[in-house]
Amino acid sequence: MTGERSHETPTPRVLVRVRLPPFQTLIDAHASELHRFLSASVGPTEADDCLQETFISALRAYPRLRDASNLRAWLYTIAQRKATDAIRRMARRPTRELNGDDSVAPSALAPEPEPVDDGLWRRVRALPAKQRTAVAHRFVLDLAYAEIGTRMGISEEAARQNVSAALRRLRREVTP
Amino acid sequence: MTDDLERRLGAAAPATALDLGALRATLARRAAADGLLDVAYSAYDSPLGALTVAVTPRGLLRLSYADDAADTQLDEIADQVSPRILHDPVSTDAVRRQLDDYFAGTRRDFDVPIDWRLVRGFAGQVLRATAGIRYGAVSTYRHIATDAVSPNAYRAAGNALGSNPIPIVVPCHRVLHAGGGLGGYTGGLDRKRFLLRLEGVLEA
Secondary structure, three states: OOOHHHHOOOOOOOOOOOOOOOHHHHHHHHHHHHHHHHHHHHOHHHHHHHHHHHHHHHHHHHHHOOOOOOHHHHHHHHHHHHHHHHHHHHHHHHHHHHOOOOOOOHHHHOOOOOOOOOOHHHHHHOOOHHHHHHHHHHHOOOOOHHHHHHHHOOOHHHHHHHHHHHHHHHHHHOOO | OOOHHHHHHHHOOOOOOOOHHHHHHHHHHHHHHOOOOOEEEEEEEEOOEEEEEEEEOOEEEEEEEOOOOHHHHHHHHHHHOOOOEEEOHHHHHHHHHHHHHHHHOOOOOOOOOEOOOOOOHHHHHHHHHHHOOOOOOOEEHHHHHHHOOOOOOHHHHHHHHHOOOOOOOOOHHHEEOOOOOOOOOOOOHHHHHHHHHHOOOOOO
C-alpha cells in the first residue's frame, strides 16, 4: 500500500437519519435482564431505582442518539453509570445521616434483605466499576467475553482481564 | 477453569423478580411529569375490534384498526413524530372514554384536540374538511375535494381519506360516492356500514 487512500477526496458525510424504534420496545425487551444486572451490581433494594433512572436517562437522550446499531450496549453503559452513582451514594450515606441530610429517599435507608447474597456480592459491589460490571455480565447474565466487551464498549480481551482481576481480588478477600 | 469462587458467584447471584407492569406504569408517569412522554399509546376494545390509540401533548395523533400491524404504525410514529413512545393507558383515558360514549350512542361529537402531524399537504386539507361533517350527515368525495379548494381532485380526496390516521374521530366514514354508493373504507366496508348505522344514516 502506498497510502493512496489518504489522498482520495473524502466521502461527503451523508446524513443518514437514524431510525430509532419506539422506546417502549427497549423497555419490554431489556428491562428484565437489566434488572438482574443491576440487582447484582448494586443489590436488590437499589436495583429498582437504578433501573428507573437508567430508562429515564435513556429516554431523555434518546431522540438525539446518532447510532442505533447497538441500543442494548447503550442501555448497559447507562446502567453501569447509574450503578456507580448508587454505590457512591451508599458509601456516603452514614455521613449524610449524621449531618442530617435528608436528601436520601426513605426507601433507600431500609435494611437490605439479601438472604442468598452470602456477602460475596457485597464485595463485588466494592470492586472498581469495570470489574464489577464485567463480573455481573459474566456470572449473572452468563455472557461470553466477546459479548461482554461489546456491551461495555471494550475489547473481548479487556473484558476477560477485568473478570480475572476481579476474581484475583475476590479470592484475596474471601476466605474459602 | 471454574473454581469454587466462580461457582459461588453464579449460584449466589441476587435475583429478584421484576414487576414489568409496575415498571411500565412508573416510567410513563415519570416521563410525563418530566415532559419526556412525546407519544402515549394503548389498546382499546371497540365493537369494531381492537383499536390502538396514540396521543401526544397536542392531542389525538393516531387511531388505528389493529388489523394492520400495530408495531409498524408505532415505527411510523417514531420516524415522523418522536421515538419517545411509551405504553400509557392513563394518557389515552380521555379519548377511550369518549369512544365508549360514542359507541354507546350517547356522544355525537368528540371533544379532543387533534394532532395533525401525521398528515401533510392536500391530505391535511381534505381531512380537516372531513372533520367538519356533522354526526348523522354525509358528504361526497367531490364535495370534500371542493372544500379542500381543488374541485377536480376528488380521486386524490379518496386517497387522502384512505390514509386517514384518525378514523372514526375524523369521520371519513361520512364521505360517500355522489351516486349514493358507499365508496371505500380503509378498515373495510363492514365497518363503514356499522358506523353509518350507528349514526342513523343507514337503516339498522
